[in-house]
Amino acid sequence: MTSMKNDVYDLLILGSGSTAFAAAIHAQDLGKTAVMTEGRTLGGTCVNRGCLPSKNLIEAARLVYDAAHPRYPGLTPARLGVDFPALIAQKDEVIREYRDQHYASLLGDANETGQPPIELVPGRAVLVDPHTARVTASNGEVRQLVGDQVLIATGSSPLIPDLPGLSETPYLTSDLLTNQENLELTELPRSLLILGGGYIALELGQMFARFGSQVTIVTRGPSILSGYEPEIAESLTEILREEGLQIVTGAQARSVRHEGDGVALVVKLHGSSRTFTAEQLLVATARRPNTQDIGLERVGVTLDGTGAVRVDPHLRTNMAHIWAAGDVIGRETESQMATPVGAHDGKLAAHNALSGESLQKVDHTVIPRTIFTDPQVAVVGLTDEEANARGIACRCNTIPMSAVPRAGAIRDTRGVIKMVLDRTSRRVVGVSMLGVNAGEVIHEAAMALRFGATTDDFIDLIHVYPTMAEALKLVAISFTKDVNRLSCCAS
């Protein structure tokens, strides 16, 4: 069905994030008409208030920290001045440029090959019937958009816990990174309490501490980074504490209140009540799929127990012409909330919806992920516990970064690497690394997992010396040899 009227499209997309854009671009490649809707800022979370602003500011904070803490005797510590409002202004400029280049410029006119334009209708969309969305713009203008096929790509938002006092207390979420919205934080807090122990809490916690805030991370789990290898969590906790962050684990938040110029958080810790205070509170407990109040119940789209849109391996919902991808599907099909996953799946959903070719299945078995703390955490595949839960008889080994020649050479031996393998086949099923450049190194492991590599494959591959990627070779060797008794190049 090619559109005859302005408001009828081959693909109607709720959202305009990286998932939506990948789907719209693929629709265009297939010669189909696509329209996106956006209730906030064009481009969604990643560019406006997620990956891009966080990584921009985290790098600035690293420069400040490294200047003040040179790892080399012979280098004198230097104190860089931190003009936080100016840093925020440059962050906003980077966002604007990136958004113009990679999002806004793709909209509008038909491209030179004569493919149909990608349209964007600003405003919040609500499905009023299985093919129709009513979109209400901020000026109250309403448009009805009709799609032969529909893609739900509404992403996710910070999950706000039901904590007594929170609704009357000012607090921040990761939306503090945003621009063009009044949630943006433009002044550096003197002190910051962070509720949560996941990647957003840790990335932003270390960043604020390096800029000069006094940071306390309060999490209810027995350690930070629940779901990750315990060796990684322990080692990162130690590193962050050494940098001066206070990390409080096993703390059940009981209530919060506005006190003086700041906030007071009451927790139950080891059976007794403790109060933590700070100028600002950042709630970074979890994220929830954006599935409320968009008409899904009305049109009959099924959600799972976490509120994510339920999809089959083709990313189809229970309605034949409605598809969903990106953060909004949560952990369905073993997906993860990350930009490249949404972009990959948005394209696949558009293919399945529009191409008329055989349906493609998503494969979420190999998704490398990185936490951009310093040093970085990077993981792919299964943890020890996950492998056991799946009935894989596995073996695991962990070695410290001090075993890696490059880490020693550059005087940064923080972190560990752990490998999980199938005991019988010796196939590697998971790798977790905390160390310099772990986010780059993990791609070798991801490719290896994709092609079913064994520890021998890691050992036989000649690695560049001295690189952090040698950590993979060394941890593979460690199953059979003492890695402290090797010559250079892990031989």
Ligand SMILES: Cc1cc2nc3c(=O)[nH]c(=O)nc-3n(C[C@H](O)[C@H](O)[C@H](O)COP(=O)(O)OP(=O)(O)OC[C@H]3O[C@@H](n4cnc5c(N)ncnc54)[C@H](O)[C@@H]3O)c2cc1C
């Ligand atoms: C602080 C932070 C740091 C992150 N860092 C990374 C990182 O380094 N690497 C990485 O891979 N991922 C990172 N992520 C995750 C990443 O941002 C998300 O996984 C990704 O943006 C999801 O894309 P999406 O298109 O599915 O959803 P989104 O980008 O959230 O887009 C959905 C859009 O739909 C809009 N919308 C919702 N409801 C409606 C409606 N009813 N009508 C119209 N529009 C609607 C929303 O306003 C939103 O703009 C980070 C996230 C955060 C919060």
